[in-house]
Amino acid sequence: MKNLSLAQQILGMKIVRDRKTKKIWMSQKKYVEQFYVCNGVYPARYSSRSWRCEQILANPGKKHWEAIKWILRYLKGTSKMCFCFRGxxxxxxxxxxxxxxxxxxxxxxxxxxxxxxxxxxxxxxxxxxxxxxxxxxxxxxxxxxxxxxxxxxxxxxxxxxxxxxxxxxxxxxxxxxxxxxxxxxxxxxxxxxxxxxxxxxxxxxxASRDKLEDVLRKVVTGIGLLTVPYALSSGGWLSLLLFFLVAAMTFYTGLLLKTCLDADPSIRSYLDIVERAFGKTGRIIVTIIMNSELYLVGTGLLILEADNLHKLFPKFMIKIGTLTIEGTQSFVFITALVILPSMLLTDLSILSYVSATGVFFCLIIFISVVCVGAFNGVGFHVKGKLVDVGGLPTAVSLYIVCFAGHPVVPSVYTSMRNAYQFSKVLLSSFTVTTITYMSIAIVGYLMYGSDVESQITLNLPTGKASAEAAIYTTLLIPITRYALMLTPVANGIESGLLENYKNRTPVRLLIRMVLLFSTVVLACVFPYFESLMAIVGSIFVVLASFVLPCLFYL
The missing domain is CATH 3.30.420.10 (Ribonuclease H-like superfamily/Ribonuclease H)
Known part of the structure; x- marks a missing residue:
């Protein structure tokens, strides 16, 4: 036998070995490229058709031949993907x-x-x-x-x-x-x-329709629930018309995303639509925008936690020698220490399960707020003002944050068993979300009027069981969601590093710790939750949920 050096190919698969990182890559790109199909991106909703077609070999119909086309496009779209075996x-x-x-x-x-x-x-x-x-x-x-x-x-x-x-x-x-x-x-x-x-x-x-419907509700129902009473107090009763307008517009742009997906079945995600419309440069820019939104939301979670802890323990402070940290800043540091272990985890499945109870959390908060108004002597007697023109920009910005789930809409659509039901799923999800937000906005405004805080939980009286149920439920939200928000940002930064620094544990941990530290600094310098959420809504959510879907459609 002759020594023919390292193996380069086996069974049609190209072999690439990196002994320094102890990795082996195996790819069938050359074999797949022998098929002549149009360029496209991996179509997730047709990946399951390959095994379905095997069941109809005797008498295939037109729809089965169409499925074969999707399979070939799937092969073309995933030709650059390969197996990676590590040590x-x-x-x-x-x-x-x-x-x-x-x-x-x-x-x-x-x-x-x-x-x-x-x-x-x-x-x-x-x-x-x-x-x-x-x-x-x-x-x-x-x-x-x-x-x-x-x-x-x-x-x-x-x-x-x-x-x-x-x-x-x-x-x-x-x-x-x-x-x-x-x-x-x-x-x-x-x-x-x-x-x-x-x-x-x-x-x-x-995935079933019910499961995907539940996913959409959990995506669009979040921390915006706490700020809508403040938004209503800023804009007045007539600002509810703008709230319904925002809900209708975001629902319509969701349908525009569906139209884009139907026009090119090779698309599977929001970023795929971006790349098809604006190229790879546009994809990079939008990725930065989306990660910036997640970064600011993560900062908002720290402020949210610190504000509610400060309400429970207003006299708490941290003393280190001659250094004294008081107020919400002290709780920002404590929250960061509590969150730090979750930022170092590689498996966030436990957090994702807890975070998936977001709808249940919102229900607890809503019931608790109603109980405070009905049974703890607060009542629902404040008439409020009809309209405040000066506060309308803030109100609209906070309303927009309530419907910030568009980047996941394409992924939900491509995962549906019956894609034709997507419009009904989207409508039911937005209807439930709209009713939920509107209800707590009206209840909170009737209870506290113009005195309502940026987070409704900050108005609730301490020492009452119903109020503390809402506050402690709110405290769980940042703990369970912070790592889930910042992990995509960390992964995006890591993907832009040189190959020698990718997938290294020290680098990964350093990136996450730097992100956590930077959000702590930002939360201490700019501790205004309502203003931060208004910035997120007026800039990032407007782009992702209003402007870009319309540009995609054009």
Whole structure:
């Protein structure tokens, strides 16, 4: 045998090795480029069609040929993507999932599996099974009968461990129970995994309308809830007309984004639309704008936390030698110390679950505010003013912040099972959001009138259970959302570094600590929550939710 130096290609895949960083890249770009398809970006909503087309090989129709076109565009759009294997522990892991009775014609089910080695994907498959499963347990058992897996259903795991049959399991074929012998020999271990963390879930099903509707509500319902009473007090009762106008305009621009997506099915995200309209330079500029918005919102979260803590503990101060830090500034530093561990995490899944309860948080705050007005002697007797022309700019800017979810609209649309229902999903989400914000704005203004603070929780009396429920719920929002807001900013900065500094833990930690420190400084220098949110609304949200969607459409 001859030494032909390092391997450059295997099975049509190009191999690139970097021994310094202990990484190997494997790419099929050359093979994919042999197909002649139009240039495009990876179309997420058609990625699941590849395994669907395999089910219609005998008598394909026009829609199936259209699906094939999307598959070819998918290959072209992802030709530059490659596998990257790092020098991690050589551990083999598997994941499996099944979609019971997903085939509407034969009522058969789709099973999928994915293998990872050294935490990188090496093998995966999605397949329509030949048999009909009579239960979800049987479907999951068949899905795990060939390989080692993490399974998102506890019942097949228990069935594989339990050798006793009964009337509810006798219909499951014996050939799927060989896994028990393997487990008894300790050659295989079955582990329960949550469905949201199971990567094979995308091989067997797509997101439902209800789930995506919930996502949209959580996106557009946020910290703006606390400022709308102040916005109403700034502009007066007639400013509610502008609030409805803002809601209608943002709903319409959301539909414009849908039109852009329908015009070019190869687009999957907001930034993809930007790149198609303005090129790569435009994509970079808009990315900077979006990250700047997240950075300022993160700063606002620090101010929000500090203001509410200062209300609970007004006499608190920090003394370090001769240095004394009083007021909200002291709580900004304390909040930063509490948030610091979450900024250093690589897995933010726990925070994302807690943050996903944003709608529940808003409901608690709203009910608490109503209870304070109804049962704690505050009442709803303030008449307020009809209109304040001088305060209308501030009011409109804060109203705009309430509808700042447009960058995620394309991603939601491309993930829908039935894309034609998107308009209904968008309408219902904006309707719920509009009613929620308007209700708390009216209630807060009737309670405190022109004396309402920039955050309604700062007006609530301490020592009352309902008031403290709202305040403590508000305190959870910055703790759970700060890291989620700043992580995309940190990732954007890291992606712009030289290759030698990317994916290095010290660099990653340094970037996040610098970001945290800079937001602390900004929060201390400019501790005005309502003004900061007005800046976010009047500049960044106006661009992302009003100006850019119209330019995309043109």
């Amino acid at each position: 991690t522990e050589p551990i083999l892991e598997g994941f499996a999932d099944a979609n019971m009775a997903g085939d509407l014609d034969g009522r058969k089910f789709t099973s999928g599996f994915l293998f990872t080695f050294a935490r990188e994907a090496v093998s995966w498959q999605s397949k329509l099974q030949k048999c009909v499963a009579l239960s979800t347990t049987e479907a999951e058992c068949i899905a795990i009968e060939k390989y080692k897996v993490y399974c998102d259903s506890q019942s097949p795991i228990d069935l594989s461990k339990n050798s006793m049959y009964h009337s509810c399991t006798k219909h499951i074929d014996v050939r799927y129970h060989w896994i028990r012998e393997v487990m008894e020999k300790q050659l295989l271990k079955l582990v329960k995994i949550h469905t949201n963390k199971n990567p094979t879930d995308m091989l067997t099903k797509v």
